[in-house]
Amino acid sequence: MSATSSSVARVPLVDPANATGTVRAVLDQIHGAFGATPHMFRAVANSPAALQSMWGAFGALGGGVIGAGLGEQIAVAVANRNGCNYCLAAHTALGRKAGVSGEALAAAQSGESTDQRTAAVLRFALKLVNERGQVDAADVQALRDQGLSDEHIVEIVAHVALNLFTNYVNVALAVPVDFPGVKLRPAR
Template sequence: MSTFSIPTRSEVTSGNQAIFDNLQKGLGFVPNLYAYFAKNDTALGDYLALQNRKSSLKAKEREVINLVTSQINGCRYCQSAHTVLGKMNGFSDEQILEIRRGRATFDSKLDALAQFTAAVVINRGKATAESIAAFFSAGYTEANMIDVVIVIGDKIISNYIHNLTDLEIDFPVADEL
C-alpha cells in the first residue's frame, strides 16, 4: 500500500479544482494519478496539455505507444488505464496483451510502431536501425517519429510518478503478462 496520499478536491488549488471538475464531468471521476499531479500547482494542467496536444498520430496509434511504454516501465496503473482506453479504441483483449509485449501482428503498420516504440524505450532513444527502417517503411514520417517520442515522454512521466508512489489503481487491473 502506498505511503503517498491522493489529494481531495478541497486540498488542491482553485485552478486544480477546476480541472478536477472538468475531469469529473468528462470521465465521471478524477483518476488517482491525475489527482496526485494536483499536489503541484501547475503539474496537472501541464501534463494534461501535453497529453491532449495535437498530434500527427491517431488515437489508436497513441494507445499502442502508451501500452508498450507502460509495460516496459512496469507501470501497473498505466497498463490498466490504457487497457481500458485500448478497448475504447477498438482493440480486443488479445490484441492489447500482444501490444504490451511489443508486437501487433494483426496490423503490419501498428506492428512496426509497437516494435519501434519498444526499441526507443528499451534503448533510451537509441532505437535499432532495423526498427527505424521498419517504422519508416510502414509509412510513418519524421513528424510521426517526433510525436512518438513525445507520447513516450508523456507516458514516462506518468509511469515514473506511479512507480514512485504506488497509488491505488482505480481502473480494472490489467492482466499480468
C-alpha cells in the same frame, strides 16, 4: 472506477472538492473527460505545474496524427515494459474504449501486433524505452518504410515520453490502481 488496489500512495491524493485555483480547474476538466477523477491525476495534483504539464500533454497528443487506438497500444507496451500496473490497467480500459480489441491490447503488452505498421511503431517505442532514446537512423527508417511521416515519428517519441512520465509517477509514488486490473506480461 472501482478500486482494485488497497495500497496507500506515497503522496496524498488531492481531493478535488478541496482543491482551489488552477488545480481545481484542471481536476474539473479531468473529471469531465473521464466522469471521475483518476487517482493518478489526484496524486499529480500535489504540483500544479506537473498537473498542467501532464493534462496539457494528454490534450495535445489526443489531437495529433497518432490515433487514439495506436496511442493506447503504445501506452500499454510502455506500461508493461516499465512494470506500471496503473498505466497498464488504465490504458487497456482506454484502448478498449477506443475500439482496440482485447487481443490486440494483450499483444501490445509484448510490443507485438498482427498489423505490420502497428508492430513497427511498438518495436520503435520499446526500443526508445529500452535504450533510453538511443535509436539509430535504421530504426527511424523502419517507421518511414511503413508509411509513417516525420510528424508521426516525432509524435511517437512524445507518446513514449508522456507514458514514461505517467509510469514513473504511478510506480514511484505507489498510486493505487482505480481501473480494472490487467496482468503484466514478462518481457521478451
